[in-house]
Amino acid sequence: MTNRILLSSPHMGGTEQKYIQEAFDTNWIAPLGTNVDGFEQGLASYVKVKAASATSSGTGAIHLALDLLGVQAGDIVFCSTLTFIASANPILYLGATPVFIDSEEATWNMSPQALERALREAKADNALPKAVLIVNLYGQSARMDELMTLCNEYGVPVIEDAAESLGSLYKGKHSGTFGKLGIYSFNGNKIITTSGGGMLVSEDEQLIARSRFLATQARDAAKHYQHSVIGYNYRMSNVVAGIGRGQLEVLDERIAQKRAIFNRYESAFINVDGITMMPELEGTFSNRWLSTMTLDPKKIKTSPYELIDLLDAANIEARPVWKPLHMQPLLEGCKFYPHSEEQIISEKLFATGICLPSDSKMTAEEQEKVIEVIWEAVKRK
Numbered sequence: 001m002t003n004r005i006l007l008s009s010p011h012m013g014g015t016e017q018k019y020i021q022e023a024f025d026t027n028w029i030a031p032l033g034t035n036v037d038g039f040e041q042g043l044a045s046y047v048k049v050k051a052a053s054a055t056s057s058g059t060g061a062i063h064l065a066l067d068l069l070g071v072q073a074g075d076i077v078f079c080s081t082l083t084f085i086a087s088a089n090p091i092l093y094l095g096a097t098p099v100f101i102d103s104e105e106a107t108w109n110m111s112p113q114a115l116e117r118a119l120r121e122a123k124a125d126n127a128l129p130k131a132v133l134i135v136n137l138y139g140q141s142a143r144m145d146e147l148m149t150l151c152n153e154y155g156v157p158v159i160e161d162a163a164e165s166l167g168s169l170y171k172g173k174h175s176g177t178f179g180k181l182g183i184y185s186f187n188g189n190k191i192i193t194t195s196g197g198g199m200l201v202s203e204d205e206q207l208i209a210r211s212r213f214l215a216t217q218a219r220d221a222a223k224h225y226q227h228s229v230i231g232y233n234y235r236m237s238n239v240v241a242g243i244g245r246g247q248l249e250v251l252d253e254r255i256a257q258k259r260a261i262f263n264r265y266e267s268a269f270i271n272v273d274g275i276t277m278m279p280e281l282e283g284t285f286s287n288r289w290l291s292t293m294t295l296d297p298k299k300i301k302t303s304p305y306e307l308i309d310l311l312d313a314a315n316i317e318a319r320p321v322w323k324p325l326h327m328q329p330l331l332e333g334c335k336f337y338p339h340s341e342e343q344i345i346s347e348k349l350f351a352t353g354i355c356l357p358s359d360s361k362m363t364a365e366e367q368e369k370v371i372e373v374i375w376e377a378v379k380r381k
């Protein structure tokens with residue numbers, strides 16, 4: 001696998017080991033300690049939110065967020081359909097029922113008009129969701145103004161899945177800080193990584209305090225081991241948090257690198273009829289975690305799958321866009337609200353989209369090679 005050009009791989013800044021060494025020197029290996037505190041405070045101040053709690057994964061943070069909002073078996077949770085399965089799995093852990101909402105074209109994220117229809121029908125059926133889970137894909141913020149207005153109108157709390165959009169902005173405000181709760185992920189392929197981990201954020205300090213309680217087995221304040229509610233083992237370790245502290249120091253640099261990669265692709269393909277780069281909604285700033293584009297099948301004979309294979313043959317990693325959750329065998333039969341009667345945007349994006357190598361360690365020369373292979377491929381008839 002040497003010299004393989006990767007989609008997105010861990011990119012250390014250099015100070016991570018200093019923080020890990022501190023954990024060793026003080027024997028604060030586990031469970032919590034100064035690195036966890038420092039990482040939580042550092043991230044909270046970066047995204048300008050009151051409170052943050054570090055978790056062992058982004059998935060765990062979503063699970064905690066749903067639990068904190070009281071989601072139980074039999075409840076309904078609305079969720080973006082175009083996303084990674086991790087957005088919806090915690091809904092299933094709790095025995096709740098997901099209802100999937102389509103994307104819209106300008107952000108690839110949740111369609112306000114589909115959400116409006118879903119909320120209106122749910123209200124009429126006396127079956128409003130316990131929460132709406134809004135995903136911000138590949139770094140792009142969803143249309144938060146429209147979506148938040150709708151959710152507030154119906155009195156339904158929002159969880160923002162910002163696993164892919166740390167550092168992105170919507171009208172100057174950080175992605176992940178719009179809902180009652182937001183989550184980030186530090187999985188190995190994300191814009192910064194702790195090898196594995198997540199963060200739960202909120203303006204509500206009591207909710208975050210409660211999340212820490214739930215994430216450490218929900219132990220009651222008693223001398224003996226006493227438990228009144230179901231808890232989890234979801235806290236981040238102090239060693240891992242040390243990596244996070246080092247990574248936070250290079251987050252702005254990573255965003256600049258990811259955006260430079262996107263811009264190079266965009267200028268390379270600007271005159272290729274049939275290639276459209278993922279848009280960036282006016283008033284938003286994307287971290288461009290993954291550079292993503294669509295191929296118009298009427299103009300380009302090479303399909304995304306063929307292109308992925310051609311790139312693979314040149315030792316370059318590319319991936320399809322997430323397969324919509326309403327199309328997953330696991331979630332067959334779940335309710336789904338399309339963007340409109342004529343159009344299912346998420347299915348179209350899935351059929352035509354491709355994620356390009358966006359590794360911040362990729363050199364300009366390596367990216368040239370990727371661009372060459374794509375040019376050759378789209379020229380074929």
Ligand SMILES: *Cc1c(COP(=O)(O)O)cnc(C)c1O
Nearest residue numbers: 057058059084086087163185187
């Ligand atoms: C990565 C990711 C997650 C899950 O995060 P983990 O830290 O891997 O558990 C959730 N949602 C989305 C959209 C993701 O991309």
